[in-house]
Amino acid sequence: MKPTSTEVAQPTSWSNLLDAFSQEGALLPSDWAPLFGPLRAGGRDAMMVVGQLGQTLDGRIATITGHSKYINGPSGLTHLHRLRAVVDAVVVGVGTAVADDPRLNVRLVSGKHPARVVIDPHARLKPDSLVWSDDGTRRIMIVADQAKTITPPGVEVLSIPATNGHLAPADILRALFACGFKRILIEGGADTVSRFMLAGCLDRLHVIVAPIIMGSGRAGFSLPAIEHMDQAVRIKMHAHALEDEMLFDCDLSAQRVKLV
Numbered sequence: 629m630k631p632t633s634t635e636v637a638q639p640t641s642w643s644n645l646l647d648a649f650s651q652e653g654a655l656l657p658s659d660w661a662p663l664f665g666p667l668r669a670g671g672r673d674a675m676m677v678v679g680q681l682g683q684t685l686d687g688r689i690a691t692i693t694g695h696s697k698y699i700n701g702p703s704g705l706t707h708l709h710r711l712r713a714v715v716d717a718v719v720v721g722v723g724t725a726v727a728d729d730p731r732l733n734v735r736l737v738s739g740k741h742p743a744r745v746v747i748d749p750h751a752r753l754k755p756d757s758l759v760w761s762d763d764g765t766r767r768i769m770i771v772a773d774q775a776k777t778i779t780p781p782g783v784e785v786l787s788i789p790a791t792n793g794h795l796a797p798a799d800i801l802r803a804l805f806a807c808g809f810k811r812i813l814i815e816g817g818a819d820t821v822s823r824f825m826l827a828g829c830l831d832r833l834h835v836i837v838a839p840i841i842m843g844s845g846r847a848g849f850s851l852p853a854i855e856h857m858d859q860a861v862r863i864k865m866h867a868h869a870l871e872d873e874m875l876f877d878c879d880l881s882a883q884r885v886k887l888v
């Protein structure tokens with residue numbers, strides 16, 4: 629029912645969105661639908677892959693030492709936890725797992741913890757890293773086919789063929805699909821998100837910009853150099869204000885390759 633002229637429409641709660649999101653065919657509340665609707669299904673095939681980066685106004689995701697906790701404030705971090713709550717699996721590169729020792733679970737909002745996946749071609753992450761702690765959630769280490777692994781108890785290992793040290797993001801996603809995961813969050817860092825983007829393996833990219841200017845530090849993306857601006861990809865995107873931060877929801881579906 630539409631509010632009358634004297635009533636003000638109240639925002640729908642996160643738990644309403646989560647309930648609707650998990651029921652196939654259910655309509656999402658209209659205030660959540662623009663941002664979360666595209667995350668239900670990518671459209672290209674049975675997988676949906678969203679990347680995220682939290683960055684400063686000048687495009688940095690960490691200081692020169694790799695410190696990044698936290699670039700985003702409460703609103704950006706809440707959005708990140710919401711992303712975790714709507715996906716089946718969250719993926720980080722080993723650089724992030726080493727630098728941040730993240731837990732990758734859902735703590736700031738209600739919702740299920742996603743499976744935790746680390747791309748660690750040479751199996752160099754310490755077995756006592758928080759990401760491997762046993763809380764009943766599936767944990768997966770992605771290694772290069774020849775890597776020698778000492779696997780922490782309960783951690784599954786997926787072996788992917790490497791070409792010059794690079795694991796094709798499409799192969800990684802297909803292996804995750806075979807494990808039963810359809811909706812995937814590529815949470816960072818810059819190297820990992822850039823590899824997925826370059827390979828046409830992202831449906832969406834959420835860039836959450838915090839009102840910080842660092843003036844030094846690590847860049848959010850690392851892509852092959854271009855000489856002219858017309859070689860740069862201009863992306864279809866929608867901006868959403870998250871209190872004092874800005875979320876850029878980039879639609880990469882046009883360049884997304886078929887995975888399954």
Ligand SMILES: NC(=O)c1ccc[n+]([C@@H]2O[C@H](COP(=O)([O-])OP(=O)(O)OC[C@H]3O[C@@H](n4cnc5c(N)ncnc54)[C@H](OP(=O)(O)O)[C@@H]3O)[C@@H](O)[C@H]2O)c1
Nearest residue numbers: 681682689690694696721722723724795816817818819820
């Ligand atoms: N602000 C944010 O949103 C955010 C989010 C996450 C992380 N961070 C920050 O970002 C920094 C880490 O980012 P990063 O770019 O250095 O590292 P990263 O992306 O976390 O990890 C990169 C490493 O993962 C492995 N890897 C990932 N994808 C691969 C593929 N397709 N094929 C082969 N290897 C692959 C490689 O490991 P090997 O080196 O073993 O070959 C690569 O060097 C940290 O400072 C962290 O704090 C910020």
